[in-house]
Amino acid sequence: MSGRILPxxxxxxxxxxxVWGYIKLFRQDILSAHPARLYRAKMAExxxxxxxxxxxxxxxxxxxxxxxxxxxxxKSERMRAGLEPVMGNSLFVSNGADWERQRRIIDPAFEGGRxxxxxxxxxxxxxxxxxxxxxGGRVEVEERMSHAxxxxxxxxLFSVPIGDGEASAVFxxxxxxxxxxxxxxxxxxxxxxxxxxxxxxRSTLKHARRIRALITTMTERRAAEIGAGTAPDDLATKIMxxxxxxxxxxxNTGEMVDQVATFxxxxxxxxxxxxxxxxxxxxxxxxLQARLAAEANVVLGDSPQFGAVSRxxxxxxxxxxxxxxxxxxxxxxxxAARPECFRKRDxxxxxxxxxxxxxxxxxxxxxxxxxxxxxxxxxxxxGKAAARDGFIPFSSGPRACSGAGFAMIExxxxxxxxxxxxTFAPVAGQEPVPVAFLTVRARxxxxxxxxxxx
Numbered sequence: 088m089s090g091r092i093l094p095x096x097x098x099x100x101x102x103x104x105x106v107w108g109y110i111k112l113f114r115q116d117i118l119s120a121h122p123a124r125l126y127r128a129k130m131a132e133x134x135x136x137x138x139x140x141x142x143x144x145x146x147x148x149x150x151x152x153x154x155x156x157x158x159x160x161x162k163s164e165r166m167r168a169g170l171e172p173v174m175g176n177s178l179f180v181s182n183g184a185d186w187e188r189q190r191r192i193i194d195p196a197f198e199g200g201r202x203x204x205x206x207x208x209x210x211x212x213x214x215x216x217x218x219x220x221x222x223g224g225r226v227e228v229e230e231r232m233s234h235a236x237x238x239x240x241x242x243x244l245f246s247v248p249i250g251d252g253e254a255s256a257v258f259x260x261x262x263x264x265x266x267x268x269x270x271x272x273x274x275x276x277x278x279x280x281x282x283x284x285x286x287x288x289r290s291t292l293k294h295a296r297r298i299r300a301l302i303t304t305m306t307e308r309r310a311a312e313i314g315a316g317t318a319p320d321d322l323a324t325k326i327m328x329x330x331x332x333x334x335x336x337x338x339n340t341g342e343m344v345d346q347v348a349t350f351x352x353x354x355x356x357x358x359x360x361x362x363x364x365x366x367x368x369x370x371x372x373x374x375l376q377a378r379l380a381a382e383a384n385v386v387l388g389d390s391p392q393f394g395a396v397s398r399x400x401x402x403x404x405x406x407x408x409x410x411x412x413x414x415x416x417x418x419x420x421x422x423a424a425r426p427e428c429f430r431k432r433d434x435x436x437x438x439x440x441x442x443x444x445x446x447x448x449x450x451x452x453x454x455x456x457x458x459x460x461x462x463x464x465x466x467x468x469x470g471k472a473a474a475r476d477g478f479i480p481f482s483s484g485p486r487a488c489s490g491a492g493f494a495m496i497e498x499x500x501x502x503x504x505x506x507x508x509x510t511f512a513p514v515a516g517q518e519p520v521p522v523a524f525l526t527v528r529a530r531x532x533x534x535x536x537x538x539x540x541x
Contacts, residue, residue: 092371092460094412095518096449099123116522117418118445125443127451130430138165140439141429144450146476148429149442152421154484160421160440162186162486172295173264175345178489179353188331190489192338193346196325197489202496205322206393208242209497213504215248223509223537229363229529233262236358239497240351245305246319257301261351264294302347306340323347352525354490357415358497360526361480365409365502367519367533368460370511375462379405379506380540387503393496402499402506404465410448410480412460415526417445419482444479445527453477512536 097119121142125131129145143149152160161182170180178189195201216235220226237258238249247254306327312318313327326346330337338346369376379401386398419442427434434440449457454473455464464470481491488494514536519529 091456092368093458094368094371094460095521096458097521099125116524118521118523118527121446125446126449126457129452130432132432138437138439139435140441141432141434142441142443142446143429144443144446145430146453149447149479150483152440152442153419153479153482153486157485159424159427161424163420163422163439165422165439166420172292173298173348174352175299175341175348177345177349179349186486188334188336189342189346190485191331191333192329193326194489195329196322197493201322201325202492203393204320205243205493206396206496208246208321209239209500210391211248212238212242213501216501217504217508220505220509220537223539225514226535226537227532228366228511228535228537229359229533230262232362232366233355233359234258235501236355236362236497237261237351239358240355243354243493244321244323244347244350245309246321253301253305257298257305257351258355260294260297260301261356264291264298298348299344302344302351303340306343306347310340322350350490353488354493356526358494360413360415360528361406361410361494361498362501363529363533364413364527365406365498366505366511366535367513367529368409368412369405369502369506370513370535371460373510373512375405376506376510379503383503383507387507391500391504396496396500399499399503401462402503403495404462406495406498406502407465407474407478408460408462411454411474411478412448412458413521413527414444414448414480416480416482417523417527418443419479442479444482445523447477447479450477508540510538510540512538 097116099119099122125142125144128142130148131142131144133140133142143152162180167180174180176185178186178193181189212235215238216231219234220231234249237254241247241249241251241254241257245254249255249258306323309318309323309327313324318324323343327338327343369379382399382401386395421440421442423434423436423438423440425436427438447453451457453476455469465474481488481494512535514534517531517534519533520531521527522530
């Protein structure tokens with residue numbers, strides 16, 4: 088790589104701010120709401136009038152929470168309050184027996200050969216994304232990568248391209264929803280019972296109803312196709328026909344709608360974020376782009392095969408480096424189910440426990456030159472050691488994302504095919520500013536000059 092590249096990072100807030108000032112900042116953008124010391128801290132404590140929150144960066148602590156005793160640190164009800172209008176009681180927000188049942192039904196769809204089965208959908212979506220870029224020009228790549236990632240999801244889930252009327256409507260409804268939905272809604276800061284109204288914006292609820300209505304139509308149609316024996320063998324069919332091995336029950340329509348909404352967020356919104364930031368990062372290094380294109384020409388050629396993706400070593404390292412610097416889900420929020428003691432501090436039941444892929448990925452005690460874009464670090468012993476303690480873009484432990492393997496095929500494949508066909512350059516005066524809503528995005532989009540590769 089030519090020279091040291093420092094991509095944009097949010098400006099940390101001042102150390103002292105009022106509780107209500109912090110809440111306001113948090114609702115606007117959780118990345119710049121936090122002080123700079125969190126990039127060095129092993130643990131930090133935040134107190135509000137309603138709850139106490141602990142951010143745990145020390146590897147033994149976050150591994151305790153996510154890997155060793157996840158049953159004692161369930162998903163936070165405060166986060167659920169903001170996400171349930173679209174996601175309902177899906178895998179992403181459920182706990183306990185509900186979550187265990189959902190994983191038993193969903194996990195088989197992402198095991199072993201099922202990833203190979205989804206590869207034609209990924210490849211078709213990648214080719215469509217290349218075609219849509221055409222002759223290039225000045226392009227806002229977040230929107231383009233959102234389109235591409237949504238295309239992957241609908242092709243893999245329902246065997247329809249994003250150009251399909253209903254799929255396209257879901258995509259645009261989610262784009263509108265993203266702009267109205269903070270990661271944590273006001274109810275998350277208040278000690279309210281479950282039955283109390285959640286103070287969602289009217290626009291948030293409107294978009295959520297629209298999204299769920301569209302997904303319900305697609306799910307009901309698929310159920311009818313399954314009954315008639317005409318359903319394609321895709322992820323939706325696999326999940327809807329898989330019975331819980333313990334109870335023999337399958338998802339009903341409402342439960343499947345919850346899961347499809349989650350797949351769209353986890354598989355589209357997060358992939359779109361990661362791919363857009365990856366394109367911005369390679370735009371900063373023309374020599375790296377040339378190497379990516381050369382690798383793609385050798386490994387993929389004109390007819391990419393599933394087995395070839397594992398040989399895209401440089402594309403995989405670049406994508407992982409983008410995930411380290413800009414993890415799509417910046418905060419994983421749990422709550423303590425019983426009294427704990429962290430670093431000699433008493434943690435009461437109900438306290439919020441935050442594991443931050445954003446801060447871990449840039450932690451000064453874990454990574455060498457943590458703010459620098461350096462894909463080469465992934466081939467060094469130091470980089471591999473740091474990754475074991477500070478790289479969790481898909482979470483970790485039993486609640487790690489079921490689609491992590493899917494994402495690590497989709498991301499390098501799209502990156503390689505785009506680099507094979509185009510060059511990317513930053514637009515002067517339009518450096519993107521990272522902010523976090525549902526995922527880590529750029530405040531005003533990511534604009535690049537795109538040209539066909541000669």
